[in-house]
Amino acid sequence: MIYNVKIETMSTISMRRLQLKRLKHIVNYAYANIPFYKNKYDQAGFKPCDIKNLDDIKRIPFVVKSDLRENYPYGLLAVPKESLVRIHASSGTSGKPTVVCYTENDMKVWIECCARVSAAGGVTKDDLVQISFGYGMFTGALGMHQGCRKLGAAIIPASSGNTERQVMFLKDLQASVLVATPSYALYISEMINKLGYNIEDFNLKLGLFGSEASTDAMHNEIRKRLKIETTDNYGLSEIIGPGVSGECLAHTGLHVNEDHFYPEVLDRESLEPIEDGELGELVLTTLTKEGMPMIRYRTKDLTSLDRSPCPCGRNTVRMSRVTGRTDDMLIIRGVNVFPSQVESVLMNMKEIGGQYEMIITRENYLDKLEIRVEVADGALLSDFHSLEKLRELVKHNIKVILQIDAEIKLVEPLSLKRFEGKARRVTDLRQI
């Protein structure tokens, strides 16, 4: 089902007209209301009135993730704090998280876009949707929750963790849709086998997956194991959360809600526009966001665009599944993790040395992060307990910043690799 027929099937020419009108507005709006944009544009010699057509977007300076950190928490707001109705947060590149804010209208847009994505993935009002994303500051769970509610579906807000209980709800409550990361869906399928259940006793029909990169092989595996149809969806909290784009049942790519989020795919080196179909960095502009507009935000995600017709009837541009990143961001159990975050935690602890290694593995479809640190402080050697306390402290400090549990391994001084050039501290052994 197409949720918003008028917009999603709109002719390309009408869509471009709508986008240009909205782009002109948002650039003027940001320039007038957010000193960050005014300063940036003045310095670059860019004037909002320079936007005459959509291609002029390439004259606008980019926004990057560190801009959000430098303006933490409210520096990029275009509205008074009193106008906000929701705040979410995601990982920052170091200590502080990236905070994102929504007005009432932003929430309406967000819910509509998540409803479109959910409808494209096959969800209807008759469905019972189990959401196995962590609820809380993370946009994934509440975004998809509200989108599915908008379609009239019922929700099981299972959140993340306690997989045995998740499986019990799926089976006993006869959920028909699973919203999760694809790797967690695989883990759930393992648990179903482990608990000795038969997949025929479940009522699952659809899987809506997002918040981490996935491949066709992974989707095929989930389809086979859970006997469901699966789709991929994409979003990021800086832009809005889930709802930026989503796959339809024709599986031709992820339809971008381009009336709200204008996509560009640029050469990863030169950041110049490239042809449709070529792989490059996705840059997004929020065309309608009131609280915290993002104009030419560099997502660092690699994708390509496709404007060929789709059998589903939607006429919106499609992006391919995100296959990788241009920076060193990792996605571990659906959570964005930057090595720089780990570094900022470790550098503040004098008991351990400056070298570290991160090793990511996947066991039973569950990501595991191991962090190796060198014990530098001799005073800890008076008893074993002090070392265990140090290990717990590192684990705790990492959890505060990353939101995930890491296994901490204490190693001898000088035993970790030293690098003369760019350090390679991350070993990702996952086979995705």
Add this chain to the structure above:
Amino acid sequence: MIINQIAVFLENRSGRICEFARVLKDANINIQTMNIADTSEYGILRAITDNNDKAIKVLKENGFNTASTDLIGFQVADKPGEMHKVLQLLDQERINISYLYSYAQVGSKTAAILLKVDFPDLAIKILNQNGVKSF
């Protein structure tokens, strides 16, 4: 009496204890006691040598995380009940023991008990008052 001991952080990897001993051998340092417990990923090797200061210096030069700790040591008769006597006296004073090792030499009638405790001065006082000789 306070007895100085060295403590070395060792990863549970083959060859590491051997490497520790090699460093001391090359520096001509004699190991008098040595002790390591089995733990999963890493452990603390504890030893007393004939020159702890030099041992710490050469171990550090060879990349070992090494520190010096003070223990208390007592000499008891090598017969049943002696260990119990020492532990009971400490227990009565609610002195907690972090770790302990003891040894008896073949042919000797006495044994040594080395302890790391919460309140070393109090422990020495109590044990001496009750006839347990310091080392």
